[in-house]
Amino acid sequence: MMKRLLTLLAALMALSLPVSAQNGPLRIEITEGVIEPLPFAAPGFVPESGAARQLAQDIAQVVAEDLAGTGLFRQIPDSAFISQISSFSSPVQFADWKAINAQALITGAVDLQAGGRLVVKFRLYDVFAGQELGQGLQFAGTRDGWRRMAHKVADAVYSRITGEGGYFDSRVVYVSETGPKSDRKKRLAIMDYDGANVQYLTDSSSIVLAPRFSPTGDRILYTSYETGFPRIYLLDVASVRRRVLEDQEGTMSFAPRFSPDGQTVVYSVTRGGNTDIFRMNVATGQTKRLTSAPSIETAPSFSPDGSQIVFESDRSGTQQLYIMDANGGEPRRISFGKGRYGTPVWSPRGDMIAFTKQSKGRFHIGVMRTDGSEERLLTASFLDEGPTWSPNGRVIMFTRETQGAGGEASLYSVDISGRNLKRVKTEGGASDPSWSPLQN
Amino acid sequence: MKFVAKAIFLTSILGLAACTDAGRFGDDVYLNGGGAGVAGSADDPTSPLYFQQAVGDRVFFAVDQSTLSGDAQLTLDGQAEWMMTNTDYTAIIEGHADEQGTREYNLALGARRANAVQEYLISRGVAPNRLKVVSYGKERPIEICSQEACYSKNRRAVTILSAGLSS
Numbered sequence: 001m002m003k004r005l006l007t008l009l010a011a012l013m014a015l016s017l018p019v020s021a022q023n024g025p026l027r028i029e030i031t032e033g034v035i036e037p038l039p040f041a042a043p044g045f046v047p048e049s050g051a052a053r054q055l056a057q058d059i060a061q062v063v064a065e066d067l068a069g070t071g072l073f074r075q076i077p078d079s080a081f082i083s084q085i086s087s088f089s090s091p092v093q094f095a096d097w098k099a100i101n102a103q104a105l106i107t108g109a110v111d112l113q114a115g116g117r118l119v120v121k122f123r124l125y126d127v128f129a130g131q132e133l134g135q136g137l138q139f140a141g142t143r144d145g146w147r148r149m150a151h152k153v154a155d156a157v158y159s160r161i162t163g164e165g166g167y168f169d170s171r172v173v174y175v176s177e178t179g180p181k182s183d184r185k186k187r188l189a190i191m192d193y194d195g196a197n198v199q200y201l202t203d204s205s206s207i208v209l210a211p212r213f214s215p216t217g218d219r220i221l222y223t224s225y226e227t228g229f230p231r232i233y234l235l236d237v238a239s240v241r242r243r244v245l246e247d248q249e250g251t252m253s254f255a256p257r258f259s260p261d262g263q264t265v266v267y268s269v270t271r272g273g274n275t276d277i278f279r280m281n282v283a284t285g286q287t288k289r290l291t292s293a294p295s296i297e298t299a300p301s302f303s304p305d306g307s308q309i310v311f312e313s314d315r316s317g318t319q320q321l322y323i324m325d326a327n328g329g330e331p332r333r334i335s336f337g338k339g340r341y342g343t344p345v346w347s348p349r350g351d352m353i354a355f356t357k358q359s360k361g362r363f364h365i366g367v368m369r370t371d372g373s374e375e376r377l378l379t380a381s382f383l384d385e386g387p388t389w390s391p392n393g394r395v396i397m398f399t400r401e402t403q404g405a406g407g408e409a410s411l412y413s414v415d416i417s418g419r420n421l422k423r424v425k426t427e428g429g430a431s432d433p434s435w436s437p438l439q440n
Numbered sequence: 441m442k443f444v445a446k447a448i449f450l451t452s453i454l455g456l457a458a459c460t461d462a463g464r465f466g467d468d469v470y471l472n473g474g475g476a477g478v479a480g481s482a483d484d485p486t487s488p489l490y491f492q493q494a495v496g497d498r499v500f501f502a503v504d505q506s507t508l509s510g511d512a513q514l515t516l517d518g519q520a521e522w523m524m525t526n527t528d529y530t531a532i533i534e535g536h537a538d539e540q541g542t543r544e545y546n547l548a549l550g551a552r553r554a555n556a557v558q559e560y561l562i563s564r565g566v567a568p569n570r571l572k573v574v575s576y577g578k579e580r581p582i583e584i585c586s587q588e589a590c591y592s593k594n595r596r597a598v599t600i601l602s603a604g605l606s607s
Contacts, residue, residue: 181584207579209543228532229574230547252551252575255544268548270575273506273555275548296548312545319545342542356542382586385542401539403586432543 027161035419037074038103038161040067043085044078045108045120052118055143056110059120059150063106065194066154066168070395071420073161076102088121097127104133106157116142120149124157134160147196148439155438167390168193171436172397173211173220176200177409177429184429188222190237193390193435195425201240210255210386210432211235214262217436221245221256221265232256232267234282246280246287255298259326260306266290268298277311279326290328301345302326303370310334310344310353310370321355323370334372343386346370347393352416354387354396365398367416378418386431391438397424399431479603486526488601495522498598499557503591504541506552508560516557519599520564533557534598535575536582538591543577550575550597557597 042064047056067073083096088109097105108122123136137156139149148169155166176189176198185204188211191197201220202208209230211222220235227244230252235242245265246253256267259279266279277290277297291297295315302309303326310323316333319340324331335341339359346353350370357364357377363384368375383401390397394416400423401409409431411424424430480487482494491497496519499512508516523529535554537546554573562568583590 182581184579207576209579250572252547254547268544270548270551273552273559273573275551296545296552298544298548299542312542314545319542342545358541361540383539405584405586407539407584407586 027163035072037068037072039074039076039101040064040104040106041076041081041097041100041102042067042106043081045110045122046085046088048088048109048111048119049113052110052112055112055118055146056108059110059146059153060106060108062147062150062194063108063122063154063157066151067157069194069422070158071415072158073104076100088123092125094125094127094130097125102127104157104161106153108153112143118143118146118149120146120153122153122156124160147192151192164394165392165438167392167395167435167438169439170391171213171217171439172388172411172424172433173201173213173436174411174426174433175208175211175431176426177431178204181405181407186431188220188235189426189430190220191426198427201235201237210434212257212434213436214258215260215437216262217439219258219262220434221258221267223254223256230254232265234265245282255300257301259302260304264306266300266302266309268300277309288327290324291331299343303346304348304350310346312342312344319358321353321372334368334370335375336372337375345387345389347389348391349393352393354389356385356387356398365396365414367396376418378414378416379412379421384412386433388433388435390435395420397433397435399433401431488529488603491519491522491526491599491601495519497600498596500592501553501595501597503538503595504549506549506556508556513560516560517564520561520566523561523566523570524564529601529603530570530572532572532574532600532602533561534580534600535573536580536594536596536598537578538594539578539581539586540591541578546577547575548577550577553595553597557599561599 042060045056045060047053064075068075080100083093085107105125105127111119119140121138124133126133139152141149151168154168158166170193172193173190175186177184177186179185186208187204188201188208190199207225209223211220218237222233223230224233231247232245232253233242234245252270256265264279265282268275268277275296275298277300278287280287293315295313297313300309300311307326308323309326312319313322319342320333321335321341321344322331322333339357341355341357343356344353352367354367357366362380364377365379365384365387366377381400382403385399387396387398395413397413399409400412401407408429411430411433413424414421478489478492480489482489496515499515533554535550537549558571558573581594583593
């Protein structure tokens with residue numbers, strides 16, 4: 001057993017008094033239209049002690065990668081800089097940054113204090129307005145937590161400029177894959193949203209599938225063949241202790257997801273070849289059957305208010321999406337396009353459903369309104385499936401598998417506008433991502 | 441946008457650990473799983489190898505279907521007959537799907553296929569308590585190309601014998 005404990009103490013403090021009263025021109029409205037990425041400059045943060053020199057560079061780099069990685073921002077290379085930032089407290093020469101068209105300027109300082117305490121400060125400037133946007137912030141934590149502090153800086157910048165919540169200080173649980181297609185080894189892994197800090201949560205002796213974070217990110221539901229049959233397990237992230245949640249002889253259980261309050265799990269059970277949806281109170285183990293049909297009902301996902309459940313069913317003859325009350329009842333079909341629709345996931349904002357669509361031998365990740373209108377396909381490939389939403393509902397991560405004998409699964413992300421499709425860095429193959437909420 | 445000027449302190453404790461636990465696959469001894477090491481001789485009609493090779497341990501399905509074809513029923517007639525003769529064996533019927541489907545749906549589809557085989561064997565006289573079903577969905581393809589030639593081999597239900605157990 002391997003155990004690692006990371007304690008992070010983050011302190012946010014106001015560093016400056018003047019409050020930026022208006023947004024000025026430094027604002028990205030995230031719309032469906034074409035966006036010209038906003039140019040920003042992020043000079044290396046200023047080391048306030050010799051020991052912090054490397055960290056100061058690394059932290060500024062992670063901040064810049066987070067922002068540029070959204071496709072909404074474009075980093076201006078250091079080689080274009082006219083002036084340098086050598087002190088965190090000196091006045092900024094706005095003209096020098098205007099001249100290189102840096103609309104946003106991020107400055108920072110890093111101090112590694114005795115005892116390993118790491119302190120990161122930053123300021124965000126609206127260059128063309130010639131003032132700070134928001135106030136300087138300071139984060140303090142352990143040296144190990146430096147990437148998280150960088151992500152928090154980037155989240156603050158993103159949030160101030162877009163007016164929306166960030167998603168950089170978040171994690172992804174997924175299935176790590178190794179070995180040939182005919183004998184794939186799978187194990188649960190957890191990583192930062194950008195692929196850093198990978199840790200494995202299970203070994204590869206049993207097939208594991210489709211992990212799902214709890215709403216607070218402290219627990220993970222997943223399906224494992226540990227007993228020889230698919231069963232749902234509940235894993236505590238901190239202790240890595242797990243227990244089987246549903247273990248009825250002669251059945252299979254899979255496709256679990258938490259309710260928004262974390263107290264209920266909705267999942268499917270197969271008995272006698274028929275698959276239906278159930279819910280279970282996690283604390284008491286009490287179950288309730290939500291569907292009762294001879295067709296396949298699976299892949300349930302709660303609405304963010306917990307009142308409804310979207311799921312897939314082939315009761316019409318092909319896989320389609322339906323919404324029912326969280327306690328069951330007559331479902332209403334929401335997908336009517338050509339092709340098959342599966343793996344629906346309700347967006348964190350509640351207004352959209354992400355899904356997998358199969359049509360004409362291709363797979364797509366798409367989104368639609370909860371009434372089925374405004375369907376948009378964001379991707380197309382040999383095999384895309386299993387969308388998961390970023391905490392702010394702007395980005396979707398999913399599994400993409402390449403075809404053929406050497407086919408391999410990877411994680412990809414795409415903006416809900418369909419832009420900025422990119423592969424997420426992982427060690428080896430990866431599938432079935434589930435995005436955590438923003439960390440505290 | 442407004443920004444709060446007061447200091448806010450956040451504390452978070454992250455505990456992450458990974459542990460390993462030896463894997464198991466029940467206490468069953470699988471005799472014809474995976475092809476390698478199947479017990480017995482192909483010439484011995486009471487051997488699991490004979491069941492696998494001469495009787496045929498698997499049946500195949502059409503795209504997104506769990507209906508048993510005429511060929512499949514013939515194979516299963518043979519399986520039922522063999523199991524009725526060799527009563528020391530129990531079996532797990534594994535249902536599988538090709539890769540052209542979403543993971544959860546394919547698990548459910550594989551279960552339909554395994555169940556179709558189970559019901560057929562029971563209808564031919566095999567005691568229900570000698571049969572169990574499991575679905576692997578698209579997790580365990582036998583053929584790995586991404587063409588129908590492979591898909592048609594992967595859409596299968598395989599009867600895996602297990603010795604000395606009765607439930």
